[in-house]
Each structure stands twice: as C-alpha cells, then as structure tokens.
Amino acid sequence: MGLLVLLLLLLAFLMPGVAIPVPPALRALSNLHLSTKFTSRPSAVTKYSKYSIHYLKQKVDHFGFKNDKHFNQRYLIADQHWKKEGGSILFYTGNEGDIIWFCNNTGFMWDVAEELKAMLVFAEHRYYGQSLPFGANSFKDSRHMNFLTSEQALADFAELIKHLKKTIPAAKNQPFIAVGGSYGGMLAAWFRMKYPHMVVGALAASAPIWQFEDMVPCGVFMEIVTADFRRSSPNCSKSIRKSWDAIHRLTRNSTGLNLVSEALHLCTSLKNSQDVQHLKDWIAETWVNLAMVDYPYESNFLQPLPAWPIKVVCQHFKNPNVSDTELLQNIFSALNVYYNYSGQAKCLNMSETSTSSLGSMGWSYQQW
Numbered sequence: 001m002g003l004l005v006l007l008l009l010l011l012a013f014l015m016p017g018v019a020i021p022v023p024p025a026l027r028a029l030s031n032l033h034l035s036t037k038f039t040s041r042p043s044a045v046t047k048y049s050k051y052s053i054h055y056l057k058q059k060v061d062h063f064g065f066k067n068d069k070h071f072n073q074r075y076l077i078a079d080q081h082w083k084k085e086g087g088s089i090l091f092y093t094g095n096e097g098d099i100i101w102f103c104n105n106t107g108f109m110w111d112v113a114e115e116l117k118a119m120l121v122f123a124e125h126r127y128y129g130q131s132l133p134f135g136a137n138s139f140k141d142s143r144h145m146n147f148l149t150s151e152q153a154l155a156d157f158a159e160l161i162k163h164l165k166k167t168i169p170a171a172k173n174q175p176f177i178a179v180g181g182s183y184g185g186m187l188a189a190w191f192r193m194k195y196p197h198m199v200v201g202a203l204a205a206s207a208p209i210w211q212f213e214d215m216v217p218c219g220v221f222m223e224i225v226t227a228d229f230r231r232s233s234p235n236c237s238k239s240i241r242k243s244w245d246a247i248h249r250l251t252r253n254s255t256g257l258n259l260v261s262e263a264l265h266l267c268t269s270l271k272n273s274q275d276v277q278h279l280k281d282w283i284a285e286t287w288v289n290l291a292m293v294d295y296p297y298e299s300n301f302l303q304p305l306p307a308w309p310i311k312v313v314c315q316h317f318k319n320p321n322v323s324d325t326e327l328l329q330n331i332f333s334a335l336n337v338y339y340n341y342s343g344q345a346k347c348l349n350m351s352e353t354s355t356s357s358l359g360s361m362g363w364s365y366q367q368w
Contacts, residue, residue, distance in 0.1 A: 079120070089177070
C-alpha cells in the first residue's frame with residue numbers, strides 16, 4: 001500500500017497547480033485499513049450494484065467550431081458512504097468498455113469509499129457502452145470516428161466534473177481524485193496533467209503512459225508477458241514458444257487442419273493458412289489477456305477465471321519435449337482454463353477473447 005500512496009502523492013506534488021499542503025483526501029489514503037489477504041472478490045451483484053445511472057449532454061467536438069452536435073454521456077454515482085462534510089469524490093476515468101462492467105470490477109474504489117467518506121463517480125468513455133456520439137452510426141466511417149480521441153474524452157471528464165460541482169452543492173468544494181487502470185489509468189494521469197485545477201491527484205494503476213512508438217522498444221510488452229509465464233515455470237514459456245512451430249507443422253495439409261480443429265474443439269474449422277494465422281493470433285492474445293488478469297483471487301473480468309490463472313495454465317505445460325500432437329492437447333487444456341473455467345463452453349470461439357462489454361471496434365481504432 002505504501003508504494004501506491006507514494007505514487008499518488010507524487011502525482012499530486014509534481015503536477016502544476018497543486019495546492020500545498022496535501023489535501024486531507026490524499027493524506028487519508030496513507031492510513032487506509034485494507035486487508036492484505038488475497039481472497040476471492042465479493043460478487044459484483046451483491047456488493048458493487050448500488051449506483052444510480054445518469055446522462056450528461058456533451059459536445060461531440062470540444063475543440064472545433066464546425067460541429068455543433070451533442071451526445072449523451074453515461075455516468076454512474078454511488079453515494080451511500082459519501083459525507084457532505086469532510087468527504088471526497090473518487091472519479092473513475094472510464095476506458096474502453098461499458099462503464100457498468102468497469103464499475104462492477106473496480107474493487108479498490110468500493111473498498112475505500114467508506115473510510116474516505118467518498119462519493120464514487122464512474123464516467124463512461126465516449127464511443128463505448130451507451131455513450132455513442134452518433135448512435136448506431138458511430139463506427140460507420142472515419143468521419144464519424146474522427147472524434148474518438150483521448151483528448152476529447154478528457155474534455156468530457158472535465159465537463160462532467162464541472163457539471164457535478166454545479167448540480168451537487170456539497171460537491172463544489174470537495175476534492176476530486178481521478179482513478180483509472182490500464183488505458184483508464186493513462187487517462188487519469190493525463191487528466192491530472194492537463195486539468196490540474198479539476199483534480200487534486202490521480203491514481204494511475206497499471207498505466208503504460210510512455211508505451212508509444214519510438215519511446216520504448218516495441219517488444220517490451222511481450223517480453224513482460226513472457227516473463228509472467230516463465231516465472232510460473234521455465235518449461236511453461238518454452239512449451240508455448242515451441243507450440244507455434246508445432247501448429248505450423250500440423251496444419252500443412254487438410255488432414256492436419258481437421259486434426260487441429262478437432263483437438264482444440266474449435267467452433268469453426270480451419271480451412272486454410274489464413275485461418276491458421278488467425279488461430280495463432282487468437283492464442284497469442286489469450287496468453288496476453290491471462291498476463292493482464294493474473295489476479296491472486298478468482299475473478300470474472302475478461303472471463304471467469306481461477307486465482308493465479310497463469311499458474312493453473314502452466315500446469316499443462318510442464319514438459320516442452322513432447323510430440324506435436326501431445327503439445328496440441330496441452331494447448332487445448334491450457335486454453336480451456338481461460339475459455340471454459342465455468343465448464344459451460346461447448347466449443348472454443350476464435351472470434352472472442354474477452355467479454356463483449358469491451359468495445360473492440362472503438363479500441364481497434366484507438367490502437368492504430
């Protein structure tokens with residue numbers, strides 16, 4: 001907990017416009033009474049469901065003059081622990097998916113709300129969930145998607161905070177703290193930098209704010225993913241590395257394509273080399289997702305998963321020196337941990353790697 005608080009306090013001090021001394025809401029984080037035991041997360045339905053849903057009319061373009069269109073941005077408020085005197089407001093900078101899904105999977109904010117006497121606000125990112133600037137046509141073409149940028153999203157957040165301070169009198173003088181994870185963590189950090197008068201600090205968890213072309217070596221991310229599997233077992237990463245050539249050898253002809261399709265219980269059979277490449281990309285993305293959600297407790301974020309899922313997956317990759325067909329069976333067993341931990345899947349669907357709550361169309365556009 002100490003490192004987390006240190007990072008948050010550094011963001012508060014190093015960004016321009018910060019007030020001295022440190023606001024009480026930030027100081028209070030160093031005294032939070034959080035459990036250090038790793039247990040399964042409480043059901044989202046039972047613990048993380050007491051919020052109200054609201055909408056704010058936002059400009060489609062905050063920075064231009066030619067477009068005067070508006071859209072409704074969705075946001076959630078949970079105020080059961082909020083105190084109008086001495087309270088604070090934790091502001092979740094929504095990322096690439098449905099905000100209710102993120103709300104139900106952001107345990108930290110709910111865990112600290114009572115102690116911080118905090119109101120929780122979860123803001124949905126434009127082009128995700130129900131916050132679609134052009135409705136069903138939002139992803140129609142580049143002209144419609146032109147306003148899907150982090151800059152526009154940050155401006156949405158700034159307008160929402162202004163709205164909250166204006167419409168909730170007791171919130172006017174309370175400290176806002178930006179909170180986000182992954183891309184949302186990047187947004188939280190950037191929000192503190194660009195709008196230092198709006199938030200007193202930002203908690204940016206797992207936020208690769210420097211992960212851009214020409215700023216860090218392009219292979220660093222996959223090296224970290226590989227290290228996660230290697231830490232669990234050296235043979236695990238070796239087996240996965242060998243699996244790519246094994247798949248290539250097994251799919252040289254139609255008989256092999258059918259063999260691999262059946263062995264992996266694919267919903268759609270492999271027909272050609274393009275399908276094989278799609279299979280490899282799908283498997284690789286699965287390993288990446290496992291590295292991102294290798295939590296010490298059972299979770300239901302991207303998929304229903306056991307605690308420490310990489311450790312469970314690596315139980316199926318103990319020996320890299322097996323035949324191609326045996327390695328193929330091991331791949332299926334490992335994939336089954338991610339895609340069929342609940343035991344309900346009848347086949348493995350290569351068109352899906354995570355929950356449908358993630359906005360794949362918008363995220364693909366933002367990444368490129």
